[in-house]
Amino acid sequence: MKQNRFFHYLVYLLLVITMTTSFISCSKEQKTPPVTEKKSDTSKTKNTVSENSINSAGKQLFYMKSKENNIACSDCHNDGSNTSNSLTKYFSDITGADKRTSTYHGRFTGEEVARNAGGATVCWETYLKMKTPMTEDQIKSLNEYYSSLKSLTSLTEIKYETIALPVKDKVKLKEEQKTIMGLKGDPTKGEADFKNNCAFCHGENSNIKKVPSLFDEFEGNVKSITYNIRFGNGSMPFYKKSVLSDQDIADISAYILKKNGQ
Ligand code: HEC
Ligand code: HEC
Structure with a gap:
């Protein structure tokens, strides 16, 4: 009987110790800045490790050939280094596209501009014939890529002279x-x-x-x-x-x- 009691007491003591330590560590965690807590912030830390890794993700996307038709963004748009393809002279350059107040002839304005990578989400489906919409990560890396480019012009907005946007006239x-x-x-x-x-x-x-x-x-x-x-x-x-x-x-x-x- 006595032994049994002692045993109970030991278990109780152990329980108290574990509870106090876990309580302490818990309150400690609460004091740490929220940066390490959120899942999304882990990716942020990963990205900020190297500025280049963001740029290259966006750049890779920009130069990636679509499996559907073998067309890439870089076939039509200029990033300041790919002028060898004559088509890039005819379509808008993408420098700072995420910072424009309006793109695609007013189809996207305000916050919609960055949310659609300057309007690239339309090109993604229309010209590259991608079957699934662009992901948040892809949009983010394209925006980073636009921002990383040295400005070709001081333009923040492209002036269109067209009868095909936003609706066909x-x-x-x-x-x-x-x-x-x-x-x-x-x-x-x-x-x-x-x-x-x-x-x-x-x-x-x-x-x-x-x-x-x-x-x-x-x-x-x-x-x-x-x-x-x-x-x-x-x-x-x-x-x-x-x-x-x-x-x-x-x-x-x-x-x-x-x-x-x-
Ligand atoms: C980025 C690739 C691309 C470029 C550049 C391009 N086209 Fe096309 N064109 C196509 C595709 C793809 C189609 C077929 C569209 C469909 O029916 O789905 C097409 C269709 C056409 C058609 C209709 C063909 C038919 O049989 O009715 C004409 C005409 C045409 N293009 C003329 C031109 C001219 C002229 C130029 C240059 C000013 C040009 N295209 C530039 C890809 C291109
Ligand atoms: C076949 C040619 C073609 C391809 C490929 C293409 N685009 Fe476009 N893009 C256009 C045309 C045409 C417009 C609207 C008129 C213009 O820019 O001259 C446009 C508009 C844009 C705009 C808006 C410019 C503004 O300020 O209004 C951005 C940004 C853009 N494209 C990025 C991209 C990205 C990123 C890709 C690859 C995912 C891509 N485009 C693929 C032809 C293309």
């Missing part, structure tokens, strides 16, 4: 189609414009997947060429007037139609 398109059909196109000039603007996807040696040929059983005309250029189509981007004028479209059309024997 079909009335203006009709007017343009009429104007362009009334212009005389120069196929030689059109060939040069085609090489710079279109051959990346429609050229014979193009690496881009799922692009229709414009020279083999092409059934289009000036009207449909204008439609595709001004509004874009699938993974084909639209071209604003300041990039391709009505006369440029007339020239490109003349070249395409001549090659088709029309």
